[in-house]
Amino acid sequence: AQKVTQAQTEISVVEKEDVTLDCVYETRDTTYYLFWYKQPPSGELVFLIRRNSFDEQNEISGRYSWNFQKSTSSFNFTITASQVVDSAVYFCALSERWRSSGGSNYKLTFGKGTLLTVNP
Amino acid sequence: DGGITQSPKYLFRKEGQNVTLSCEQNLNHDAMYWYRQDPGQGLRLIYYSQIVNDFQKGDIAEGYSVSREKKESFPLTVTSAQKNPTAFYLCASSRDRGGHSNQPQHFGDGTRLSIL
Numbered sequence: 001a002q003k004v005t006q007a008q009t010e011i012s013v014v015e016k017e018d019v020t021l022d023c024v025y026e027t028r029d030t031t032y033y034l035f036w037y038k039q040p041p042s043g044e045l046v047f048l049i050r051r052n053s054f055d056e057q058n059e060i061s062g063r064y065s066w067n068f069q070k071s072t073s074s075f076n077f078t079i080t081a082s083q084v085v086d087s088a089v090y091f092c093a094l095s096e097r098w099r100s101s102g103g104s105n106y107k108l109t110f111g112k113g114t115l116l117t118v119n120p
Numbered sequence: 121d122g123g124i125t126q127s128p129k130y131l132f133r134k135e136g137q138n139v140t141l142s143c144e145q146n147l148n149h150d151a152m153y154w155y156r157q158d159p160g161q162g163l164r165l166i167y168y169s170q171i172v173n174d175f176q177k178g179d180i181a182e183g184y185s186v187s188r189e190k191k192e193s194f195p196l197t198v199t200s201a202q203k204n205p206t207a208f209y210l211c212a213s214s215r216d217r218g219g220h221s222n223q224p225q226h227f228g229d230g231t232r233l234s235i236l
Contacts, residue, residue, distance in 0.1 A: 110162035
């Protein structure tokens with residue numbers, strides 16, 4: 001069975017601090033995908049990044065960066081110079097191959113999320 | 121603009137009543153999903169549809185039903201059999217249609233359901 005663990009339930013930082021959100025996953029699949037989503041107070045989930053299991057290159061997008069380490073089954077997310085607008089719940093998710101009558105597809109297993117509060 | 125529209129934003133259910141949550145997308149996506157979110161929890165998959173007139177149960181389908189008569193629409197009915205329906209419900213869609221594609225899911229704004 002697949003599992004995604006976000007050990008940090010809540011994190012509180014002061015604006016301009018760097019913060020890292022941890023994500024550890026378990027899977028038996030050799031091909032899988034990892035995602036990060038942001039859920040602001042408005043409720044909708046906003047897609048941030050997708051990574052496949054064969055691409056371990058770290059990625060940077062503005063103040064966001066992601067560190068994928070297959071050896072430790074981790075896919076951590078760092079926000080540099082945090083801002084108040086970064087306050088949200090952040091979810092890590094792992095894809096799972098799911099065979100249905102319509103063929104093979106993927107479904108997501110989500111972690112429980114990390115509530116990040118950035119204080120001014 | 122393309123996107124996913126969920127309605128209503130807030131919904132109240134009386135005991136023994138069925139209620140239906142609407143989800144419409146104009147992204148031309150094949151796959152659609154319903155998730156339930158409880159406080160402090162991740163999202164749990166209720167139902168999933170890969171194509172019109174086909175849908176599959178997710179991890180917590182009991183007490184729920186869906187239909188997929190049109191590509192754009194995937195309504196969720198919370199039946200009276202669902203004894204603890206109070207939660208935040210999120211609808212999503214993606215371009216996937218079988219095979220090995222694994223496109224990101226795009227989410228609506230959610231519907232908050234409460235029991236009266």
